[in-house]
Amino acid sequence: MFRDAFAHRRCLLPANGFYEWRGNLRKRPFWLTPGEGAALFFAAIWEAYPVQGHTYLSVAVVTQAAATQRRPLILDAQGQKDWLAADTA
Template sequence: MCGRFIQATTGEVLAERFQLATPPDLAPRYNVAPSQPVGAVRIAAGGVREFVPLRWGLIPSWSPEPRTAYSTINARAETVAEKPTYRQAFRRRRCLIPADGFYEWVKLGARNQPYCITPADGQPMAFAGLWERWERDGPVIESCTILVTQANALVAPIHDRMPAILNPADEARWLDPAATDPAALRPLLAPCPPERLRLWPVSSHVNHPRHEGPALRTPLATSVS
C-alpha cells in the first residue's frame, strides 16, 4: 500500500516535467497523509493538462455521503477495473500524482521501522491515480486514489505492495481520455524496475502526520537491524 508520500518539487520543475502551462503554487510537503489535499495532473477541457488539489481518499460519485465505510486511499491494480468504487474512474478519470518519494514500514520486533523510498535519479516520479467528483446539494469534493501493485525486488523485503509508478513514456497514454480499454491500461501498472528506486531507514517521526519537513527523509545514522 501507500499511506504516506512526499510532494516537494518546486512548481517550475513540475511544470516542465509534466508539461503544465502554468507552474503550480504549492509548498513542499514531506509527510502527505490520507484525507489531506494532494497535487495531481489531469486532462482538462480542451485537452490541456492541469494541476489540481484532490482530497486523498476517493469518494465515488454515487456515494450518498462524502465518506466511505472502507479505505479508498489505494486501489489494487489487479482488480481496479472491476471494483464498483473505481471502475468508472479507471476508464474516464485517470490522473498522475507527482511524488518525490514514499514511505513504507517493516516490523522489527515490537516496533515498525519506516523506510523512505525515492527515485534513484532524484527527479519527480508519477504515481498512477484516479480521481472522482462528488456533489450533493451544493458541496463539491474532488478526490483521488493511488493505484498499488506488487512490490518489486527492492521494496519486497519491506512490504508486498507499492505504488504503481508509471514509466515517463507511458504517462501521456495513462492520461489519454480516449484510452478506455482496461486490457490495454493494466500493463502500465506493473512494478517499476528496482533500479529506478533507492531506499533507506528514517526516523519514526514520520509516523505522525503532524510532523513535517525535509528532516523526515534523513537517513538514520545508526543501524536498524
C-alpha cells in the same frame, strides 16, 4: 465502484518519494525517493462527490504488488502517456 474512474478519470499524482515499511519484528518506515530534484509520478484515479451544493474531489493512488507489500504504481514517461491515453481504458 472504481470501474468508471479507471475508464474515464485517470490522473497522475506527482511525488518526491514515499514510505515503505520494513522489518519483521518492528516495522520501520523507510523514505524512498528518486533523488534530489527528481519527481515520481503515481498512477491515480479521481472522483467528484457533490454534497449539499459543494463538490468534493477525491483521488486514489493505484497500487501494485511488491515483493512483500503493496506500493504505488510508479510510471515512467511512456507509462504516463499510456495511462492518460483515452484509448487504453
